[in-house]
Structures are given as structure tokens and as C-alpha cells.
Amino acid sequence: MQNRRQFLKKAGITTAAAGSATLAAPYVRAQSPIRWRLQTYAGPALAEHVIKPAIDAFNKAANGEMEIELYFADQLVPTGELFRAMQNGTIDAVQSDDDSMAAPVDVSVFGGYFPFATRYSLDVPALFYKHGLAEIWQEAYGEVENVTWLSAGAWDPCHFNTKDPINSLADLEGKRVFTFPTAGRFLSRFGVVPVTLPWEDVEVAVQTGELDGIAWSGITEDYTVGWADVTPYFLTNNICGAWIGHFFANTERWNEVPEHLQELFRLATDSSHYYRQHWYWAGEADLRVNGEKMQLTTIPDEEWETVEAEAEKFWDEIAAEGGRRESVVKILRDYRELMRKAGPPYRYG
Template identity: 75%
Template sequence: MSTRRKFLQTAAVATGASALGSAHIYAAEPKKITWRLQTYAGPALAEHVIKPSIDAFNQAAQGQMEIQLYFADQLVPTGELFRAMQRGTIDAVQSDDDSIAAPVDVSVFGGYFPFATRYSLDVPVLFEKYGLRQIWEEAYGEVEGVTWLGAGAWDPCHFATVEPIRSLADLKGKRIFTFPTAGKFLARFGVIPVTLPWEDVEVAVQTGELDGITWSGITEDYTVGWANVTKYFLTNNISGAWIGSYFANSEKWAEVPEHLKTLFKLCMDSSHYYRQHWYWGGEAQLRVEGGKLELTTIPDAEWKTVENEARKFWDEIAKASPRSAKVVEIFKKYNALMEKAGPPYRY
């Protein structure tokens, strides 16, 4: 009986210790982090500009974190994305500063700032070698609730229209879907900028509400279906690359372990790299082999008027704040250097 009593006591202690040990192991497992990220892009476009990198992140995170991807206007209208991210309604955003109405003075330079860039490689060079990264970090450091994570390049900005554009006079009165700052600039040439939900653009062209689109290059025109409802593509562009960024709610970003932050930034870089070759190859191939859009061109001498007007626009924007003036000065310095470098940097 004495032996049996000792056995039961020992078993009880062992069982309790085992239970405590199991509880300890269970409690030590980190809670899975789940984010909701909304992109500026609709489903067809997102398949290229972000989805491969998010899929890779979710796989590499091994269950420690999952990013749920939502498309343009799916959870929140694009123009309200910044405020929604501040409130924590969504956790992260892929877009340009201009479209999401970021309350910083550098927001006008996101998206398509007229003639700031000629090629997609200009964007990473400007951010990593000419100081734009530090300026963006400073600007967003003054805003509560949102952390700017980095920028990359997208495609150039061209007109895709129902009627041909062969001169500046052809721009007058055209109702065009475009970005806020690009629209303000193009209004100087008689363009009527129109803001619509992204998914409504194709139907708006079909119904005559829009005369065209100045929101992308030819790769996106074909990818998202706009080449099916427009007839002409203007080879002149007002910008060589869209500047887009990744943002996150600051509290949610702070909760992410360092190794997953590193993983997310690597996946951002993967997305930037994918777009470099996807757009660069697509822009050339579809001009030559696309078959749906007839190419038109405004003569260089006449288009020079637009380029000269852009410099005046730059100087007006520079007056908004000392930081804006600094960005404009960097654009001027960079483009002057590229002009002096000559081909292949500038022709």
C-alpha cells in the first residue's frame, strides 16, 4: 500500500509537470500575424505588379505571417487608403503617394511627376544614389500612424485614346482618366482630368464618358483590357516611369519580427525587379506586335513645348515647401547629368 501510494503521488507530480511543460511549449509559439494589404491595381494587373511577391512572402513566412491581398477599391476607395491605413482599417498599401492623398509635401512627386524620369531605372537611382529615400523617410516621419517602406519604378505614362492624337491641339477637350498631379499638368493643354474607380474605366470609355486614358504604358493597356476599347497609342510620354511605394500602419509594422521585416523588404525588391523586365520588354513588344492600337506621335519640335512647360510646373511645385524645392533641385541636377552623359542615358 505504501509503495502504491508513492507511485500515485509520483505519477501525479509527473503528470502535472508534463501538463505544465506542454502548456509552456504551446504558449511559447508566436501568434500568427495576419495583414490586409490593398494595392492600387485591379486583379489582372495585380497578377504582375504585386501578387507573385506576396505569394512568395506567404510561402517563405512558413505560417508565422500571412498577407491577404486586396485589389483596387476592393476594401477602401483608393483616395481614402492613407487615412484607412492610419486608422488600422487596413494594414498595408501598395500605391503612389499622389493617388492615396498622402498628407506630405512630397506626395505630388509620387505617381507621374511630369518629365522627372525618362526610364524605369531612373527611379531606383534617384532614391538610392541621389537622396530621395532620405527625403521620403523624413517626410513620412512627420506623419503619425504610417510608415513608408520604400519606392520602385513602374511603366511610363502614355495616352491611349479613342481618337488619334497627332498634335497638341488634339488634346483640347479630351476627358482623360489620369493621376491627380499629372491631371493638373495636362490641364494646361486643354485636357479634362477625370477621376473614377479603377474598375469603371473600361466601361466609361465604351460609353463615351472618357475619351481616353493617361494612366500607364502600353503593357497595362493590353493587360487590363483598355486596348480593347481604345484605338490609338501616343508614343510621346509625360513621364518615363511611375513612382510607386509600399506603406504600412506603423503599429502593425512594429509588431512584425525583424526577420519577417527583412523578408517583406526582399519581396518588395523582388516585385521591383519583376516589373523592370516585364514593363521594359512589354512596352517594346506590344508597340511592334500588339496589333490592337495604332501608334501616333506628336512631332519633337511641338512636344518640346510640353517639356518646357514641365520645367515651369516644377518651379511652381518647388515653392510649396523647402523640401519640395530640394526634390525639384535633385530632379534638375540628375536630368542635367543624364543629358551630358548622352546615349544610352539620354538621346
């Protein structure tokens, strides 16, 4: 028995090349784990929901083989520099939308909030994994050196939270608003003045008068990150039903990760996408009804229809740029028509 134990011990640390009877070398926990640095677009309070649970779960399940260090918005690099920092290896992975991190791909305009592209959060995974957007994103990022697109998911809808009440389109005129690049480009058609600031400076900018409001989230985030304390009004109309965000990795670092850990990371990102589906959905309804910090206002439907009509023109302008942008707009339009034909609960009216 002692000899058998000695044989098994020796066999377990012998390489496979030594012979067909050799046992595979087991993973040794004492080996140095793979270490990644991942930066999210989200500040600390928001990251507690949109990514931290998934990364904590990954680190636990990786069982010492890999460890991901999570960094928050602008903590290592400004959000607008996330793409380049990941590409050159300063950070290993990113959670963000294409738009705000200035991804050099033609589909980046659809990241974040593309006006009226979605009605509900479930539209995002449906569009990517049943209607062809995933293949388009894979193709686009496949042309970019050293960055791998991993997955897409939905966040919250895009509403206005403001210092003064918004009851008509005229009330938006001249308002200085923190928002995303493409959303700001669209909203400027209605007199909104888009402002770009580091995420952590937004609350103070509202207090000092540098900003009149924010068009960056739904009401769940307003309460979670503290904006509800400085913007007492919430506009129930939204310009998009869900933010489109993604997980990305530096390609060289991704390829160094064993296949089983790659699969574990994908499962963790799916967990993050799933958590947000119910967290936002529940929060948006509950805080509209039970939240005590923000007063709800609404622009009448007949007036808001002019905003939706302007979005059609915006879509046409983007599609006219050709290539993948034209293909994405066609998918969005085909999907919207399918949802309309399906009727409630997919689309009402």
C-alpha cells in the same frame, strides 16, 4: 539516451529566464500567424504582375508565421482613402503612389507621374537610393502619425490611349481623360479635362463616352487590363518615363512584426520592384511592334518640345512652394544634368 531526450524536450520549452543552460523556445507552427490585409492600387489583372507574385512568395517563405491577404483596387476602401484607412488600422499595408491616395505629405505631388521627372524606369531607384530621395521620403512620412514608408520602385511610363487618334497638341483639347491628380493638373494646361473614377469603372466609361481616353499607363497595361479593347490609338509621346510608387505599412502593425519577418517583407517588395523592371521594359517594346489592337500615333518632336518647356515652368512653381519640394526639384534637375553629361545610353540628345 531516453533521459537525454526527455531533458532536451523539456529544455526546449523552458523560458530563457530559467537558467543559462536553457535552450531557446522554438517557433511552434501551430501558433496563430500574424495576419495582414494589404490593398494595392491595381485591379486584379494588373495585380497578377505588379504585386501578387511577391505576396505569394512572402506567404510561402513566412512558413506559417505570417500571412498577408491581398486586396485589389477599391476592394476594401476607395483608392483615395487608402492612406487614412492604413493610418487608422482598417488595412495594414498599401501599395500605391502618394498622389492618388492623397497622402498628407508635401512630397506627395511627386508620386505617380510628376511631369518629365524620369526618362527610364531605372531612374526611379537611382534617384531614391543613390541621389537622396529615400531620405527625404523617410523624413516626410516620419512626421505623419502611424504610417511607415518602406520602399519606392518604378512602374511604366505615362502615355495616352484614346478613342480618336492624337497627332498634335490641338487633338488633346477638350479630351476627357482618366489620369492621376498631378498629371491631370499639368495636362489641363493643354486643354485636357482630367476625370477621376474608380479604377474598375474606367473601361465602361470609355465605352459609354464618359471618357475620351486614359493617361494612366504604358501600352503593357493597356493590353493587360483590357483597355486596348476600347481605345484603339496609342500615343508614343509620354509625359513621364516611369510611375513612382511605394509600399507603406501601419506603423503599429509594422512594429509588431518580428525583425526577421520585416526583413522578409522588404525582400518581397524588392522582388516586386525587380519584376516590374523587366516586365514593363519588355512589354512596352514588344507590344509597340507586335501588338495588333492599337495603332501608334506621334506628336512631332518640335511640337512636343513645347510640352517639355511647360514642364520646366511647372517644376519652378512646385519648387517655389519651398521646403522639401524645393529640395526634390533640385535633385531632379541635378540628376537630369548628370544623365545628359553621361550621354548615351543614359540620355540621347
